Amino acid sequence: MSKIRKCLFPAAGYGTRFLPATKAIPKEMLPVLTKPLLQYGVEEAISAKIDTMAIVTGRGKRAIEDHFDISYELEHQIKGTSKEHYLTEIRKVITNCTFSYTRQIEMKGLGHAILSGETLIGNEPFAVILADDLCDNDGESVLSQMTKLYAKYRCSIVAVEEIPMEQTNKYGVVGGNAEDDNVLRVTDMVEKPDPKDAPSNLAIIGRYILTPDIFDIIRETKPGKGGEIQITDALLTQAKQGRVIAYKFKGKRFDCGSVDGFVKATNYFYNKEKK
Numbered sequence: 001m002s003k004i005r006k007c008l009f010p011a012a013g014y015g016t017r018f019l020p021a022t023k024a025i026p027k028e029m030l031p032v033l034t035k036p037l038l039q040y041g042v043e044e045a046i047s048a049k050i051d052t053m054a055i056v057t058g059r060g061k062r063a064i065e066d067h068f069d070i071s072y073e074l075e076h077q078i079k080g081t082s083k084e085h086y087l088t089e090i091r092k093v094i095t096n097c098t099f100s101y102t103r104q105i106e107m108k109g110l111g112h113a114i115l116s117g118e119t120l121i122g123n124e125p126f127a128v129i130l131a132d133d134l135c136d137n138d139g140e141s142v143l144s145q146m147t148k149l150y151a152k153y154r155c156s157i158v159a160v161e162e163i164p165m166e167q168t169n170k171y172g173v174v175g176g177n178a179e180d181d182n183v184l185r186v187t188d189m190v191e192k193p194d195p196k197d198a199p200s201n202l203a204i205i206g207r208y209i210l211t212p213d214i215f216d217i218i219r220e221t222k223p224g225k226g227g228e229i230q231i232t233d234a235l236l237t238q239a240k241q242g243r244v245i246a247y248k249f250k251g252k253r254f255d256c257g258s259v260d261g262f263v264k265a266t267n268y269f270y271n272k273e274k275k
């Protein structure tokens, strides 16, 4: 199967860097301007012609389900008023795709969160968006660039970005050989390496295409950095078989999991909207 139909959104993390805001509100629901981070992610998936959204949540994340559902009371109140247009975008999202949910019972890391989504994905290649990495592009969205690449390579794909070498200890970092313009065949992957041990300065950001054999591999993957089950470690198994490519995407990306990145994203989208 070459078409990617489903997108998984791991959204079970605690978002501790945003406490106290994230005590009762999921990090993925924090708004940049008026739109929650997760809605930006869902709209990016839709732009890549994906219509099935699979969301991994946890305790205290019910606001996510309510957001992607019709609020009859609100609809009734606002219908026919001058404020109705505020609901246009979210209505479009709700009517154009389906949402399903599962819970990650224990927060054992991103690899484990992705494995928790197996029940919603089944046996087909799928996309993964980490909504706290907010991407924007005036042309084609990052995920759309990646799904096109999947049709050509038919293997797992990670989106990468060049970072200053001193920041490698914040990211999964890849090493590999050039395959095409902006495309590398990955031979090495390390989670949060010290700069001296990093295979390159190419950091994985929150966009992936994964082949479904990744689930069995994650099941066999032992906890790694920070005692968590890391998707980077599972992907290394595929990379050793030559089945992972890294793609230097076109576009902008903001790390909205950090206060700094969140403020930058807010300023960027505000200035863009004002134009």
Ligand code: UTP
Binding pocket: 010, 011, 012, 013, 014, 015, 016, 017, 018, 027, 056, 104, 106, 107, 108, 109, 110, 112, 113, 130, 131, 132, 257
């Ligand atoms: P982060 O590494 O940003 O962790 O997760 P976090 O817990 O959300 O935030 P901090 O570090 O405590 O501030 C990256 C993505 O993976 C999801 C998060 O929800 C986020 O979208 N995640 C992480 C899970 O779903 N489950 C986990 O066990 C870990």
